Amino acid sequence: MSTVPDRETAARQSTGQRISRGLWRWCSSRGALLVPLLLLAATLALSYTFPQASAHVRSDPITYEGWLSIVQVRYRRWTPLLRAMGMFHVRDTPWFRALLALLTLILLVSVADCAGRLVEEWHVRHREAFFERGEDVRLSSDLPADEVAGRIRQALVDLKMNVREVREPGVTHLLAQRGGWSSVDTLLNLCGALLMVAALAINTRWGWSQLGVQVLPSRPVQVGPQGAHRLELVQTPADSRGAQIQIDGNERLFVDRERGASSTAFRYELTDQGGPLVSVSAWDSSGEPLALSEYTLRPERQSELQLAFSAASEEQTVRLFILPEAKTVVRLEWRNDQDMGAEPPRFRQWAFEQGGQQLVGTAELTAPDGTATTHIGGVTYQWDVSSYAVLDLAYQPGRWLLGIGALSALLGVVVQFVPRQQAWAMMQSTGEGTAVRFREQSAPGDPRQGGPLRAILSALDLETESPVW
Amino acid sequence: MVMTAAWWGLGYGALLVAVVAYGRHFLQHYVFRGERALPVERVASQRVGESLTMVSTILLGTGIVSRALKGNGWPIVSAADAAAGIAVLVLLLQTVWALSSRPDGPGLAATCIALLLLSYGLARFPVAPVVVPFGPVASALSDALNLGAGAFLALATAFSLTAVVSARLADRPLTAGRVSPREDDPASEMLVRASLLCLAVSLAVDTWWLQKIELGRTGEVQQAGIAIVWMVYFVALRLRSSPRWRGWPWASVLLVGFVCALPILIDVPWLALPLPI
Numbered sequence: 001m002s003t004v005p006d007r008e009t010a011a012r013q014s015t016g017q018r019i020s021r022g023l024w025r026w027c028s029s030r031g032a033l034l035v036p037l038l039l040l041a042a043t044l045a046l047s048y049t050f051p052q053a054s055a056h057v058r059s060d061p062i063t064y065e066g067w068l069s070i071v072q073v074r075y076r077r078w079t080p081l082l083r084a085m086g087m088f089h090v091r092d093t094p095w096f097r098a099l100l101a102l103l104t105l106i107l108l109v110s111v112a113d114c115a116g117r118l119v120e121e122w123h124v125r126h127r128e129a130f131f132e133r134g135e136d137v138r139l140s141s142d143l144p145a146d147e148v149a150g151r152i153r154q155a156l157v158d159l160k161m162n163v164r165e166v167r168e169p170g171v172t173h174l175l176a177q178r179g180g181w182s183s184v185d186t187l188l189n190l191c192g193a194l195l196m197v198a199a200l201a202i203n204t205r206w207g208w209s210q211l212g213v214q215v216l217p218s219r220p221v222q223v224g225p226q227g228a229h230r231l232e233l234v235q236t237p238a239d240s241r242g243a244q245i246q247i248d249g250n251e252r253l254f255v256d257r258e259r260g261a262s263s264t265a266f267r268y269e270l271t272d273q274g275g276p277l278v279s280v281s282a283w284d285s286s287g288e289p290l291a292l293s294e295y296t297l298r299p300e301r302q303s304e305l306q307l308a309f310s311a312a313s314e315e316q317t318v319r320l321f322i323l324p325e326a327k328t329v330v331r332l333e334w335r336n337d338q339d340m341g342a343e344p345p346r347f348r349q350w351a352f353e354q355g356g357q358q359l360v361g362t363a364e365l366t367a368p369d370g371t372a373t374t375h376i377g378g379v380t381y382q383w384d385v386s387s388y389a390v391l392d393l394a395y396q397p398g399r400w401l402l403g404i405g406a407l408s409a410l411l412g413v414v415v416q417f418v419p420r421q422q423a424w425a426m427m428q429s430t431g432e433g434t435a436v437r438f439r440e441q442s443a444p445g446d447p448r449q450g451g452p453l454r455a456i457l458s459a460l461d462l463e464t465e466s467p468v469w
Numbered sequence: 470m471v472m473t474a475a476w477w478g479l480g481y482g483a484l485l486v487a488v489v490a491y492g493r494h495f496l497q498h499y500v501f502r503g504e505r506a507l508p509v510e511r512v513a514s515q516r517v518g519e520s521l522t523m524v525s526t527i528l529l530g531t532g533i534v535s536r537a538l539k540g541n542g543w544p545i546v547s548a549a550d551a552a553a554g555i556a557v558l559v560l561l562l563q564t565v566w567a568l569s570s571r572p573d574g575p576g577l578a579a580t581c582i583a584l585l586l587l588s589y590g591l592a593r594f595p596v597a598p599v600v601v602p603f604g605p606v607a608s609a610l611s612d613a614l615n616l617g618a619g620a621f622l623a624l625a626t627a628f629s630l631t632a633v634v635s636a637r638l639a640d641r642p643l644t645a646g647r648v649s650p651r652e653d654d655p656a657s658e659m660l661v662r663a664s665l666l667c668l669a670v671s672l673a674v675d676t677w678w679l680q681k682i683e684l685g686r687t688g689e690v691q692q693a694g695i696a697i698v699w700m701v702y703f704v705a706l707r708l709r710s711s712p713r714w715r716g717w718p719w720a721s722v723l724l725v726g727f728v729c730a731l732p733i734l735i736d737v738p739w740l741a742l743p744l745p746i
Contacts, residue, residue: 033704041697189703196696403676409699410669416662
């Protein structure tokens with residue numbers, strides 16, 4: 001005899017089971033995917049509409065504020081509201097993650113449900129949903145049910161169909177398929193969709209991109225939101241427009257013509273390579289080192305100055321710097337063509353005094369072995385010429401998942417094109433014989449359509465007129 | 470340059486007249502119903518439309534090929550080029566459909582969609598042979614597959630709209646819960662499947678073989694967009710197995726889907742325009 005608490009527990013369990021079953025049914029239904037997918041598409045549309053701050057920009061508050069000040073020019077007084085709504089980092093908002101999580105859950109349930117249906121006997125029985133449409137053929141035979149089932153089975157096997165049978169008290173179900181293996185198409189497609197969503201989730205959570213990363217020789221650069229990855233320029237080979245760069249310990253040669261390269265989860269494009277990087281230091285006639293500073297509004301004195309010339313921009317071929325103690329302004333012009341190939345870099349140097357009014361002298365500068373020295377106006381200049389590279393970098397840890405998902409989806413779509421033929425039969429004993437309900441399904445225009453029905457009629461010795469439609 | 474402009478101009482003109490011819494046929498056949506009693510057959514205005522569509526396809530196709538040959542590179546450079554490319558592919562598929570003796574094609578809808586795309590393309594179209602140097606085969610393949618997917622989706626939209634509108638105009642009452650066979654065109658489903666195939670291959674090529682980044686442009690954004698487009702159409706196909714989703718709902722899904730997917734497929738420049746920082 002059950003007690004009151006037992007009954008409550010049982011009622012609670014059944015409610016829980018009902019809810020979970022209902023959730024499972026909803027998640028595995030055809031329409032469940034549509035709502036989160038449309039929301040995801042709308043969210044992505046928002047991320048296309050508004051400029052998105054990359055992870056490395058957002059990781060540095062000062063840089064982020066600078067970025068927002070640029071955005072403010074465009075969106076004016078709407079900027080604070082858009083910022084509060086997360087419109088400038090849509091893919092990194094909690095609601096976007098929640099949406100991806102919901103989509104992943106629905107897809108997981110759909111995959112499990114689809115896989116379950118493939119292995120269970122549901123397909124064979126295919127009950128009311130199939131027969132209630134009124135599109136089935138009804139036959140009756142005087143033969144006993146077992147005999148009818150045997151004949152129908154043999155007729156379908158003779159058509160080279162794969163036949164599965166399920167017996168229940170008084171009823172026998174048959175499912176015959178040709179190309180039945182292609183019913184895995186939905187499963188493959190769902191798996192593809194699941195992997196794509198997973199890739200999107202991983203890329204939006206852990207991926208980042210960084211534009212215009214300048215890599216100098218012997219000066220490692222840390223990249224990524226937390227600076228977790230180390231880049232170092234090994235060399236820029238003179239015989240190719242490329243750069244040899246070490247990324248997290250792995251060396252790679254980047255060539256411009258490749259238009260980008262990839263390594264594990266990284267993708268990167270060499271936007272500027274092989275442009276000369278000039279380090280200059282200076283001494284006066286007594287051998288005392290002179291300070292140098294860039295020709296800017298707020299010059300900083302340095303003992304050695306680095307001047308980068310871009311191989312990608314025709315405008316950046318001239319650099320100016322100052323020797324404050326010698327009251328000298330120096331103009332350095334890079335004189336190679338942009339496409340200099342294996343040719344060593346050539347420069348021309350002008351030195352001016354009296355605030356740049358009086359030309360003191362000029363010198364031609366080439367550095368085939370990487371170093372050169374010039375003397376103008378009692379000042380000795382020491383030049384070290386090397387190359388540098390500029391990269392656009394993206395870290396996409398979900399890239400491979402996206403690729404596998406695409407392949408799975410591709411396989412699923414290809415399998416959909418395989419012509420499939422299915423036939424169901426349900427045989428039930430009546431007092432006088434056996435009642436048969438039969439339906440077949442073929443692709444539109446399939447010449448084999450009607451073949452199973454003709455075979456069954458022949459096997460049961462029934463005339464064409466005898467079936468009750 | 471004059472010759473290239475001539476190809477495009479003549480092709481556009483031929484398409485314009487084809488739209489008028491198909492429109493006349495449509496009005497005759499469905500609106501004024503002068504020939505409603507006739508079985509579906511090719512009347513004169515439809516034949517004119519088919520012929521001019523074929524001429525337009527040849528002229529526009531020659532324009533694209535001549536641009537590639539003169540510039541010695543891949544002719545699809547911008548979103549406008551991609552839109553024009555999709556328009557030419559739509560016309561090509563429509564021509565093939567008409568040549569295969571299918572009497573009841575989506576001539577008016579297909580040529581209208583192609584005309585809209587071509588108008589956008591030509592409005593921003595440099596007549597000079599602007600091309601990008603031939604790079605890896607995968608790059609051209611990925612672009613071509615995206616254009617192919619766009620063309621299939623456009624034609625599927627045209628088919629479903631034609632079927633729905635013509636069924637309604639022909640005043641065929643629909644039984645409750647069922648879709649008239651005329652209102653539901655299975656060809657649109659096949660075309661959507663073909664576009665899904667193109668999108669899946671394009672995505673696979675993009676992630677596995679095409680090692681480009683193009684951060685300044687929209688490579689990564691386009692990938693995510695294509696993945697979402699693929700999933701939405703996959704779900705739409707699953708829904709279509711239910712009769713409630715055929716007919717008007719299916720045509721609406723295809724129309725809205727095509728309008729939303731087009732910017733992703735042609736990779737419009739305003740997708741995720743980066744700020745200079």
